[in-house]
Amino acid sequence: MSRDKRHKRLADLLFPTRWMFIGFFAILVPQYILSPASAFEVKALVENVSAERSDLKVLDFLESGFEIELRDDEQLTLSYLASCVMEKITGGRVVIGEKQSLVKNGMVSRSKLKCNTSSQTSKSNEAAAVVFRAPNQTEQSTKPIKAFSIYPVLKAGNFEGNFTIQDMDRFHEPLSVPVQKGVADLGKQYLALKSGVTYRVTAGEKEYVFIVDEKADRSRKAPYLVRLIVF
Structure with a gap:
């Protein structure tokens, strides 16, 4: 067999293998690049926040990897949705x-909150301590x-x-609660359930059904993580 024919046969043997490898790589790579785990996650x-900031405000949700620089006298309080840990930094x-912050050159104290970390969440990319309304989900x-x-x-x-806000048994008159910038804090308005x-609870066309726990916190100033319901 001539040298050229030997080279051609070797190429014929290697060429399909090379494309099989490229195809295999092309299938795998998007799975890692586009994996839900790499997408935005609260x-x-x-x-x-002790001082007004342009990049941070109360009731903001933060994603993993988000970085914050605090001045020496600046204080920040965070709560973690998956672990129910509250931090004062x-x-x-x-x-x-994922479940707590990494703090460098600062001071942090942590405490555990009473909240549900089971499957309360109704959105796959959000954690379970806060109540979320699922899109396109019916009351039934x-x-x-x-x-x-x-x-x-x-x-x-x-x-x-x-x-x-209406109790499902309709034993009480419905409450009409004013909203400011999309938020209504019943604690600030002294409206206890x-x-x-x-x-x-209904806001225009949006609604959600929830039950107040028998041993629910009775403080008007309990952490937002324990009290927040998001539509």
């Missing part, structure tokens, strides 16, 4: 993690979720107007 909630560099398919405060905080995007009672 991990923490801003409870309080003073100064330093803060990097949002929605299992009431427990609220762990008698003073919930209701958040519905840029909605302006009033939330209507009843433990063990199921409620429907």
Whole structure:
């Protein structure tokens, strides 16, 4: 066999293998690049910021890897959705993690909150401590979720107007709660719900059904993570 023929036969043997490898690589790579795990994921909630900032405000949701630089005298309070851990941080560099922050050159104290970390979430990319309304989910398919405060905080995007809160048994008159910048804090308005009672809250065309836990927190100033319901 001539040298050219030997080279051609070798190429014929190697060529399909090479393309099989490239095809295999092309199938695998998008799975890693486009994996849901690499997409935006909410991990923490801003409870309080001691100074006004352009990049951070109360009730902001933060993703894993988000970095915050604090002045030496600046304080930040975060709560983690998956672990129900609350952090009070003073100064330093803060990097949002999965269940707690990485804090460099600053001080941090942590405490555990009472909240549900089971399958309360209704969106796959958001954690379970905060109650989220699932898009396109009907009332009949929605299992009431427990609220762990008698003073919930209701958040519905840029909605302006009033939330209507009605107990499902209709034993009480419905509450009309004013909304500012999409948020209504029942604690600030001294409007307490009843433990063990199921409620429907309506904001325009949006609604959600939830039940207040029998042992719900009774403080008007409980952390937002315990009280927040997001439409």
